[in-house]
Amino acid sequence: MALSMETSPARVSLCGFLLGSTSFWVYLLCNLLTILQELWNSHFWIVIVAGWSFCMLGMTRMLLTDRQAYIEHVQSIYRAWFLGSGCGLGLVISCHCPSISHFGWYFTALSIFHWSEYFTMAVTNPRSLALESYLLDHSKEYAVAAVASWVEFTVEWFLAPGLKQFRYISLLGLSFVISGEVVRKLSMITASTNFNHYVQYRKQRDHQLVTHGIYSLCRHPSYVGWFLWSIGTQIILCNPVCLIGYTIVSWRFFNERIYEEEIALLNFFGEDYLDYQRRVGTGIPFIKGFDGSGHKI
Structure with a gap:
């Protein structure tokens, strides 16, 4: 009820x-x-x-x-x-x-x-x-990454406080965070009932391929938003070590996640999704996805 x-x-x-x-x-x-x-x-x-x-x-x-x-x-x-x-x-x-x-x-x-x-x-x-x-x-890795960013901020604050006073850098990071948040939420709202926090391996009866709105600009706006948000948090904190680490780890995570998700989407929507792939990129640099041939495109 x-x-x-x-x-x-x-x-x-x-x-x-x-x-x-x-x-x-x-x-x-x-x-x-x-x-x-x-x-x-x-x-x-x-x-x-x-x-x-x-x-x-x-x-x-x-x-x-x-x-x-x-x-x-x-x-x-x-x-x-x-x-x-x-x-x-x-x-x-x-x-x-x-x-x-x-x-x-x-x-x-x-x-x-x-x-x-x-x-x-x-x-x-x-x-x-x-x-x-x-x-x-979300995962142990996510928790470890969050704690690592707090530790780096604290250690550098005590050892080199000047490193944490580049306000324009922090404002740049804040713009990344806000942009990422907006993109991710737009993707959730646009996809509506077609959005899920977990990769779906079985197609629901009402599952539709969403290609309009924010999805006409990139195939995976929710991941693009989270990627921008994640990097932005470390720019806000002026954490150089975690910025590099977050960028590498986040990119690898979304590369594998998109590859896995697109296998399911190709099974769900076939040629329609292949056509969508040809027209629209993933949105994250150097991540191509899966083209149905068993290779990353």
């Missing part, structure tokens, strides 16, 4: 994310109230309590409209809250810590990316939605 709008996975996830990110809004409110403290005098704390209570009341009402649905989606709420908290923390760092504001950009982008993967899937293709759609447990 389909969930109502009040208790849909998308809405529950959104509520959890907003609930987690309230740390940023409380931070801004506290700063505003510090400025207005002379006017409010000793009673300024009442506004904080009232605002926080109002926020909690609204979130609780949305989450508990259907208690059974809340119980069913509690794990999603925890993940969304965790990512929302990460987003709020990243925004606070961006505003309050100028010397490492770019790490705040990175942390905000990381949190939004993972939450929006689930939320976009929940809106466009709820049939394929799962907790794994947050991509928080």
Whole structure:
């Protein structure tokens, strides 16, 4: 039975994310109230309590409209809250810590990316939605790569802090991240029910070949977006070692992933997909895909 709008996975996830990110809004409110403290005098704390209570009341009402649905989606709420908290923390760092504001950009982008993967899937293709759609447990390699980038940033920050102060480089990385996020989400929205986080080896009855919109520019825009996003995160952090490592590892991963996926797509759509291959590239440099002959093209 389909969930109502009040208790849909998308809405529950959104509520959890907003609930987690309230740390940023409380931070801004506290700063505003510090400025207005002379006017409010000793009673300024009442506004904080009232605002926080109002926020909690609204979130609780949305989450508990259907208690059974809340119980069913509690794990999603925890993940969304965790990512929302990460987003709020990243925004606070961006505003309050100028010397490492770019790490705040990175942390905000990381949190939004993972939450929006689930939320976009929940809106466009709820049939394929799962907790794994947050991509928080994507793979051990992905986790190791993330930790490695944090370690490099920390070590270089202490040993060579000047290396982390090239703001224009960080802004370039931010543009990569935003562009990658937009391209990936456009691909998910355009493909809609035809999009899945996992390579499909069996064609569904309603599975269609999508060649319009962003797919008219490249065959694998979701991978292009993720590739740009991944590289951009390391440019933001001014991590030269991880930038090289991420580029190589990401390219190899998407090269194999596209090769594997196109075998399935050729089985699904035959000549239609071959014609599509001839007209449109993969979108990632030097990755050609699979032409049906057993060789990478």
